[in-house]
Amino acid sequence: METIHDLPCDGMFNASFSISILLVWYFLACLLGVCVVFLLNQLCIGCAFWIVRTSALSGIVEDLVGIFSRPRAFFPVSLQIIFTWLIPILTVTNLPILLLKRHAGLTSLSLLAGLTLFLYIVSRWQWKLGLKRYFSAA
Numbered sequence: 001m002e003t004i005h006d007l008p009c010d011g012m013f014n015a016s017f018s019i020s021i022l023l024v025w026y027f028l029a030c031l032l033g034v035c036v037v038f039l040l041n042q043l044c045i046g047c048a049f050w051i052v053r054t055s056a057l058s059g060i061v062e063d064l065v066g067i068f069s070r071p072r073a074f075f076p077v078s079l080q081i082i083f084t085w086l087i088p089i090l091t092v093t094n095l096p097i098l099l100l101k102r103h104a105g106l107t108s109l110s111l112l113a114g115l116t117l118f119l120y121i122v123s124r125w126q127w128k129l130g131l132k133r134y135f136s137a138a
Contacts, residue, residue: 025099025109032112033092037065039119040087043126050130069093088115 041061048058068089072080075090083090095112098104 022100022102025106026096029096029099029109029112032109032116033096035116036088036092036112036119037061039116039123042123043119046123046126046130050126050133064089065093088112091115 044057044060048055064083064087068075068083070093072084072090072094075083080090091108091112095104095108099109
C-alpha cells in the first residue's frame with residue numbers, strides 16, 4: 001500500500017508540504033466518507049420505498065456506522081474483509097485516521113473516490129428505475 005513516506009521530505013518546505021498534503025487527504029477522505037454513507041443510505045431507503053416490506057433497511061446504514069466506527073483491528077479478520085471491501089463502512093470510518101498516521105496513501109483515497117462514484121451511478125440508476133415504475137394514485 002502506498003504511503004506518504006514516498007514523498008520527498010528534505011528541508012522545511014517539503015516537510016510542511018507533506019503535512020499540507022496529509023490534511024487535504026484527510027479532509028477529502030472525510031468528505032468522501034460522508035458521501036459513501038449518504039449514498040449507501042440512499043440505496044437502502046430507495047429499496048425500502050420501491051420494494052414492499054423492506055422498510056427495515058432504512059436504518060441499517062446508521063446502525064452499521066455505529067457498530068463499525070471502531071478501529072479495524074478491533075474486529076475479527078472475516079468482519080474486516082466484509083466491512084472493508086463489500087460494505088465499506090470500516091474504510092469510511094478508518095481511512096482518514098490511517099492517512100494521518102501515514103498507514104494509507106493516495107491509492108486508498110483513490111479507491112474510496114472510485115467507490116463513491118460507483119455508488120453515485122448505482123444510486124442514480126435506482127432512482128431512474130423507480131421513476132419509470134412510479135404512478136400517481138391521484
